[in-house]
Amino acid sequence: MALISLKHVTKRYKGLQRPALDDVSVDIDRGDFVFLVGASGAGKSTFLSLLLREEIATSGEIHVAGHDLRRLPNRRVPAYRREIGFVFQDYKLLMNKTVRENVAFALEVIGTRRSQIGPQVDRALRDVGLESKADKRPSELSGGEMQRVSIARAYVNQPKIILADEPTGNLDPTTSVGIMRVLNAINLTGTTIVMATHNEEIVNSMSKRVLELNGGRLVRDEANGRYDSAR
Numbered sequence: 753m754a755l756i757s758l759k760h761v762t763k764r765y766k767g768l769q770r771p772a773l774d775d776v777s778v779d780i781d782r783g784d785f786v787f788l789v790g791a792s793g794a795g796k797s798t799f800l801s802l803l804l805r806e807e808i809a810t811s812g813e814i815h816v817a818g819h820d821l822r823r824l825p826n827r828r829v830p831a832y833r834r835e836i837g838f839v840f841q842d843y844k845l846l847m848n849k850t851v852r853e854n855v856a857f858a859l860e861v862i863g864t865r866r867s868q869i870g871p872q873v874d875r876a877l878r879d880v881g882l883e884s885k886a887d888k889r890p891s892e893l894s895g896g897e898m899q900r901v902s903i904a905r906a907y908v909n910q911p912k913i914i915l916a917d918e919p920t921g922n923l924d925p926t927t928s929v930g931i932m933r934v935l936n937a938i939n940l941t942g943t944t945i946v947m948a949t950h951n952e953e954i955v956n957s958m959s960k961r962v963l964e965l966n967g968g969r970l971v972r973d974e975a976n977g978r979y980d981s982a983r
């Protein structure tokens with residue numbers, strides 16, 4: 753089975769006339785890099801929330817890394833989420849901790865052995881090009897650097913999947929290109945990446961698979977796709 757598999761997935765929120773996701777079926781394989789595009793309200797965040805098991809599908813089946821998310825008991829959700837890294841548009845860093853401590857914290861909360869935390873954090877910071885900033889606090893960093901910290905934190909325990917919701921949404925074009933280089937390098941190590949974005953330039957420059965949502969429906973699934981919101 754594909755690493756991520758949705759079959760006829762519909763998600764209705766209470767009080768909403770139309771479903772936020774409407775009969776979506778799609779397979780994403782190990783090692784894929786997928787852009788999830790579509791206008792605001794199209795269902796991109798709902799798609800990611802379902803994969804993270806923050807929301808539960810109203811109907812349909814979702815399998816992620818061998819787990820049937822309908823059957824995953826709540827007590828297993830924390831362990832399940834450790835298999836997934838998440839990158840936010842607004843970084844969500846702990847402002848009173850250093851870069852190193854922010855990344856280490858992700859390992860501490862999952863009970864990683866103390867002797868392993870240092871080496872794993874150093875490697876993740878090296879991979880995102882931030883080893884020289886390890887002892888700075890987020891307030892001393894640029895937006896692009898903060899997003900690199902957030903990527904290092906998502907990646908430090910080598911998850912199978914990284915989900916990213918508008919990771920370049922607060923960054924200028926040049927900085928965004930740098931962030932995409934980092935995500936691409938992580939993808940090349942075999943990590944599957946699903947990235948929701950509005951950023952047409954980035955989608956068009958990367959030539960990856962594109963899934964487009966419109967009003968909750970999957971309207972396009974294209975290898976080496978483009979994104980032209982005006983069409």
Ligand code: ADP
Nearest residue numbers: 765768772790791792793794795796797798799
């Ligand atoms: P996108 O990320 O593409 O902007 P969303 O998944 O956030 O789309 O939203 C899809 C639809 O679901 C929108 O109509 C939105 O208002 C609605 N929605 C999203 N989250 C919730 C929620 N927690 N409760 C109710 N409605 C929601």
Ligand code: ADP
Nearest residue numbers: 779780781783784785960961962973974975976
């Ligand atoms: P290649 O020729 O290099 O194997 P493909 O054209 O098979 O490339 O796929 C390119 C990317 O699109 C891969 O990441 C692949 O997993 C993904 N993909 C898989 N299924 C589909 C599909 N139905 N539509 C679009 N892209 C797909």
